[in-house]
Amino acid sequence: MSHVHSPRSTSRRGDALFALTRRYVVVYVLGTFGDWIQGAYLYAAYRRHGLSKRTISGVYVLGYGVSATLGTALASVGDRRGHRVMVMAYGTMYAASCALMRSNAMWAVLTSRILGGMSYSVLFSNFESWVITEADEKGIERRRLARLFSVATFFNAASAVAAGLVANAVVELTDTRRLSWIGMDDTRSKLEQEVDFGESTLASSRNVYSPAFDVGVVSLLLCAAGAKHLWPKYDSSASNPSLSPSISSKETEGSSIQRAVQVILASHDLLRLGFANSLYEAALHLFVFVWTPILEQRSGEGVQVPHGMIFSGFMVCKMFGSQVFHILESRLLPERLLRIVLACSAVAFCSAVVFTHYWFTLGVFCVFEFGLGIYWPVMAVLRAKYVPNKMRATMTSAFRIPLNILVIGLLLIASRASDTVLLMTCGMIMVSSYISFGTQEAHIAAPAVDDIVPPADQHII
Template identity: 30%
Template sequence: MEAFYFLVFGALSAVVAALEFSKTSKDRITTTPAFNSFKNNYILVYSLMMAGDWLQGPYVYYLYTTYGYGKGDIGHLFIAGFGSSMLFGTIVGSLADKQGRKRACVTYCITYILSCITKHSPQYKILMVGRILGGIATSLLFSSFESWLVAEHNKRAFDQQWLSLTFSKAIFLGNGLVAILAGLFGNVLVDTLNLGPVSPFDAASCFLAIGMAIILSSWTENYGDASENKDLITQFKGAAVAIASDEKIALLGAIQSLFEGSMYTFVFLWTPALSPNSEEIPHGFIFATFMLSSMLGSSLASRLLARSSLKVESYMQIVFAVSAVCLLIPVLTSFLVTPSTEKGGGITFSGCIQLLGFCAFEACVGVFWPSIMKMRSQYIPEEARSTIMNFFRIPLNIFVCVVLYNVDSFPITVMFGMCSIFLFLASILQKRLSAVVEKSKPQDWTTHKEREMETAPLNA
């Protein structure tokens, strides 16, 4: 393994450690023992769920190549996953609101374990079934757990600011530390112990099973809409009306779709981008480095969210702009750096520059997750939270499916360029969202003052 990888990993580790150990009282939120117990239980479960997800991440593309499938066939497999998330996501989200978020979280575990089992077969049809199951599981992961947390947090009457603490800690550990350990653990299973590229999927099943046992034994059930008479169509209509009638929700959905669409496209593209001529790259170690970058971003986000005077809508404009520049780097290097034509070997100079840019992008991802969770908790109505959150995933899944379907038709630089444009657009929409939020505040204040004047004679 080249020294460059260790240098980047070491530098990022030092920065993360400095951020964490330099926190002051202004960067921390004072809570209660009851809340800490609740928070730690959720973070443990969330970390186990993410371990099951992150163990698979670096090896999905690689596993398919070992079965003899090319980029086009692999792209179609990825399309099946995102397509099933788009088709079934809103349905499972509505069922989570109606039938219970705890049940939906357990369903996620079962569905993802079945998806992992299919990876043992090299048959294309079985792998396709696994991708469909994985797409359904992804919809549940990114809606049901957050919906359960917000509802349970409110039900227990905890301070609203404490919710951002849970979000930032969950991302720091689940999307940071756990992801790093998962990447390194996967590297040990595949490269050190030579257990094959399917071994991380077996390990993922074990972590998912442990997390499911904790959910079943310690979580209580909560629901969205209290009315049991509402069918799925009525729930869909209610969610669509909420999005159409509230500009803040619509903007938030568009921003999320643009960013996550670019992020998921990046997940598919980073491997061929760093090894265009079949260079030998340590997938697990690079993945761990990306997750360390994400950890850095979530550590920064925890500081930003702890300051009530700093609005999340404001700083996210900068985050989206920076992420757009990061994904533009592969396009710039293709013009400024002479590409290597040598097959195999180590990472090229162009690859090193791109890796640094990708790490910066992952840091933006680390800031994005707790920040978007905070905004969703503020703007999305509780009664249809899972349904609306999965509505947001429809356009992003369409975008990713279109990109992957045409993966052989366009150079990688064109796809990175498209992602960069979408991220710049997300920055513009975030600026609009900030303006809408600021505009609504004086109106709320005026309405409050008018009510006080109306009731003044009665109180006199």
């Protein structure tokens, strides 16, 4: 018997989707704004603290290593304790990471990076996991979440533009005589020098870039407060036994991650999705390191590259990409759309290796960012389609383990390879991502989690 949906029930589902989108995007944008505002000044802040380039590289490697290990374990807790709780923890931990940037004591720098690495895993797993499980609780069809992810990507890019502008304004404002005590940097006019101020305390940091991180503290605490007050007090991922009957509350994070990896390895679709995800985002992280020196090299002698304007332009391209996804998602299968993005990204990087003109290079970089605006929502849709709810955060975070390992390896060789070689590496990684995803549409469903779970007496308690 076919079910006929009345206009009233359709309207109710539309209202539920709109309300869910609004509650999710507000909290998500506050969380991403707090992350973005650090990006423009993190390296510069480390330099201002007196750290050498080699030490900074080591600190970055530490962050990715923590994300792949402790971060993965932490994100998996959401599948048992609730994703809302983990998002609140994300805002609190990341705010503490930003606050510690006021100190140049090595213990503070390392603790800040450890907290940041763990928070990063939560950002890319528990937010998405909460909204998918909440949509299931509200009876919203998975295919309708494409619009939600498109909106989230659009505002994520908008928050990046706003974060860059706000951070720049705050840093410049604290350079005035009246407000210089906020930055407390008495060598503001010599920013190109590496200065070691010696030990400092959180209350008396002399790092001119600290105010940008202070804004991040506010945004991240608001993110935690938003999750607490705007999202339901119950958490379907933790309170609904029908969603997680095989997840023992006493199960360790290690055994949970092991089971998630077993499920991925047993499913052709999950395996190729994980490989495509890890390879694409590894190339993305490498691109973040190389686009600035490449454009500076190709701009010509004596030409000043407007880094802030270019970054904002990249984010605008990503915003356009998210809107194009909204148009195409009803016309093309998400698998085919992802395949197009991977192919175009590979062509963009490889052509930038062959053709070295400044404006051409800038153009293909914008093409890549445009594709990135499509990639984020289409990947979220595919994870919603194939990743089982019972271990959604754990599996999403497990996808990032090979990603973090790849990024660590790339960071270790980045200082020894030329920019052109690194750009070529981006192209080759994109080609590998396309090949790993394959040319056939997905047809094998992920196995039931219960089929992978060992008998009760074999559980690690």
